[in-house]
Amino acid sequence: MQYISNFTPLLNNVKLSNYVRFFALATVLFLASCAGKQEQAQVAQAPSLPVITISQGSQETFVDYPAAIEGAADLEIRPQVSGTIDRIYVNEGQLVNKGQLLFQISPLPFKAQLNNAKAALQAAQAAVLNAQLEIDKLTPLVQNKVVSAFQLQTAKTAHQIAVANVEQAKASVNNAQINLAYTEIKAPISGYIGRLPKKQGSLVGPADPEALTNLSDVHEVHVYFSLAETDFINFNAKYEGNSVNERLKHLPPVSLVLADQTLYPANGKIDMVDGQFDKTTGAITLRASFPNAKGVLRSGNTGKVRLGMAHNNVLLVPQASTIEIQDKVFVYAVGKDNKVSKRPIKVLGTSGTNYLIQDGLKSGEQIIAKGFESLKEGDLIQPEISKPVTAYNATK
Structure with a gap:
């Protein structure tokens, strides 16, 4: 309509025939119609996409470290004298008490x-x-x-x-x-009997390369895991204390993830840090002790020690709302004018399906939740406000 108002004075001033005047007016109307459709097309090109608002809060994350499980005491049962086994009093896997007779060598x-x-x-x-x-x-x-x-x-x-x-x-x-x-070989501790490679009538002696059996005391298990040098530095900086022993007292309980990815029902406590780093791996070994009254864990089991770490004033961004390009993570931030800008973010860690953001976003800013694959820098969108992403205390 703006085009018509611009051309009307011109048509009135020019002395033209009615036919020419009608043709010119039709042309103006056609051009105005095309311009209106173009403006509508530009508005229609702005896609409607879900947008989430980022907020700040506290978050606890968990880091898993591969671990090896050993009994509180794992002993090899070996003969002190040479002779023939007269009798075996136990079976493989049997729970025995301290002082119980295991083997009888011919006396x-x-x-x-x-x-x-x-x-x-x-x-x-x-x-x-x-x-x-x-x-x-x-x-x-x-x-x-x-x-x-x-x-x-x-x-x-x-x-x-x-x-x-x-x-x-x-x-x-x-x-x-x-x-x-x-000649009477008795259990030095209470525990579970291992394999019995020697049978009744076998000739045995102290110099045998193979033990009569193994005996594991697993009423409590020791779980050994390693920290890299950087992780150990962060570990020391995080907890209070002037020495390692003092810091151990302030450590929270740790969890054990079993081989089937289930959590062991009881928590453990880190109670030992090795005196030196392994020169080969550049890591230091820590030990966590777990109660094992029901005997669920055995020496030789594997799993993962799960350490909890608290983060204050962090932002959460769904991993599905990010895109990774050349080892960098980006989000599509939405400005006040609803224009999109691709912004790099620094990831601190993960919590479930979310990224913990250390830098690149601020609390209250908005990002596109999904559907941003075809967007370019500066594109206009129509935001659909979704539920804000807030930090929370993750459960185990």
Whole structure:
């Protein structure tokens, strides 16, 4: 209509025939119609897209570290003496108590050794009596100068040798008793029996490369995991304390993710930090202890230690509302004039399906939630306000 008003004075001033005037007016109307359609097309080209508002808050994220699980005590059960296994009193996987009999090695050779040692002791004790009798006989003779003092001194020396032989014989008896006791192999701790590679009748000895079995005390398990140097520096800076032991007291409980990605029902506590970094891997080992009253965990299990980390004054952006280009993450921010600008953001970490944003956005700004694939810098959109993305305390 603006085109018609511009051309009307011109048509009135120019002296034209009615036919020419009608043709010119029709042309003006046609041009005005086309211009109106073009303006409507420009408005129609602005797509309607969902927009979310970013807000600031506190957030707790979790980082998982691969871990190896060991029992509170993992022992190899080995024989202390050589011999043949007479009997095995336990089964593989059995729970045993401290002091319970596990294996019996044939005791007959060791009983014979004990008897020989006892006999040698008795002979040594008899030799002491005989030496004492010799001293008693020579003493008055020396006093009466019937025999020389040298003979008495020789008798006393023989007595001392006999006494020493008695002590040596007693040690042999004790050693034989110890070896005989070693034929009964008992559990040094309470725990679960491992595999039993040796069977009844097998010849075993202390030098065997393979143990009789393994015994694991798993009423509590130790879970070992490693932190890289950078993570360990952040770890030390985050918690209060002048030493590692003081910082350990301020650590929150940690979780254990099992091999099937389920969470172990009980939380653990980090109670040890290794004294030095591994030169090969550049990492340092930490240990978390978990209760295991039901025996669900066994030595040799694997899993992941999940550490919680609190973040204050962070922004959350859905990962689906971002685009990654050459290792950089971008969002499409919406300005006050509803024009779009592609903006790089710095990601601090992830929480579920959201990114934690360290830099690149401010609280209260709006970004396009989805449908931005074909947009260009400076494009105009019609925003559809969606539910704001707010920070929250993530659950485990």
